[in-house]
Amino acid sequence: MAELPLVVAITGASGAPYAVRLLQGLAAAGQPTWLIVSDHGFRLLATESGIASIEPLRDRVGAQAWDANVRVFDDRDRGALPASGSVPTKGMVICPCSMGTIAAIAAGTSRSLVERAADVVLKERRKLVVVPRETPYSDIHLENMLRLTRAGGIVLPASPGFYHRPTRIEELVDFVVGRILDHVGVKHELPRWSDLDPT
Numbered sequence: 001m002a003e004l005p006l007v008v009a010i011t012g013a014s015g016a017p018y019a020v021r022l023l024q025g026l027a028a029a030g031q032p033t034w035l036i037v038s039d040h041g042f043r044l045l046a047t048e049s050g051i052a053s054i055e056p057l058r059d060r061v062g063a064q065a066w067d068a069n070v071r072v073f074d075d076r077d078r079g080a081l082p083a084s085g086s087v088p089t090k091g092m093v094i095c096p097c098s099m100g101t102i103a104a105i106a107a108g109t110s111r112s113l114v115e116r117a118a119d120v121v122l123k124e125r126r127k128l129v130v131v132p133r134e135t136p137y138s139d140i141h142l143e144n145m146l147r148l149t150r151a152g153g154i155v156l157p158a159s160p161g162f163y164h165r166p167t168r169i170e171e172l173v174d175f176v177v178g179r180i181l182d183h184v185g186v187k188h189e190l191p192r193w194s195d196l197d198p199t
């Protein structure tokens, strides 16, 4: 049976390199991916990774792998496929996930395709992984993350470990992306603790 698509959203929290690496990992694994980028997701992609639109993102992921695996949806189109619970998907990853988007999902507002797709994934009891990046957290942030967790979501913060003694930014990024891929059951060759133990 064909692999179900994974919905991936990029929103406006700091951490665009995580999103690029995640898309590369999914494409390398041949995972069909339905991509939604919010306006501020593009803003952060431009600021942090020099990617101002879909075309350079496709180039960064690799045009061939992109064309074989990635389908892009407009965040303003709340009637697109990821907005429907009757369309089967493997679940959804929001990476990075802004506190604004977390709040909207926690409140069930569904005012964009990202928000609606996440709402659908939760109601259909599929896997939702959100990758927040904020510091410090307010009461409101923590309560919203708790609500998502209680609704079945997985809050997987962009908090790389240092026990493998990373010397390059890419190693920190891979640490987080490897954990995301593990949670959505996508095979990868990013380093694991067992490979990294420096002792």
Ligand SMILES: Cc1cc2nc3c(=O)[nH]c(=O)nc-3n(C[C@H](O)[C@H](O)[C@H](O)COP(=O)(O)O)c2cc1C
Binding pocket: 010, 011, 012, 013, 014, 038, 039, 040, 041, 043, 044, 047, 097, 098, 099, 100, 101, 133, 134
């Ligand atoms: C340069 C920049 C950095 C930002 N960093 C963060 C961040 O790390 N975490 C966060 O929750 N919001 C951050 N924001 C704010 C969000 O982008 C903003 O709340 C936006 O409305 C989120 O919309 P979206 O979730 O639809 O992308 C940042 C905004 C800018 C312009």
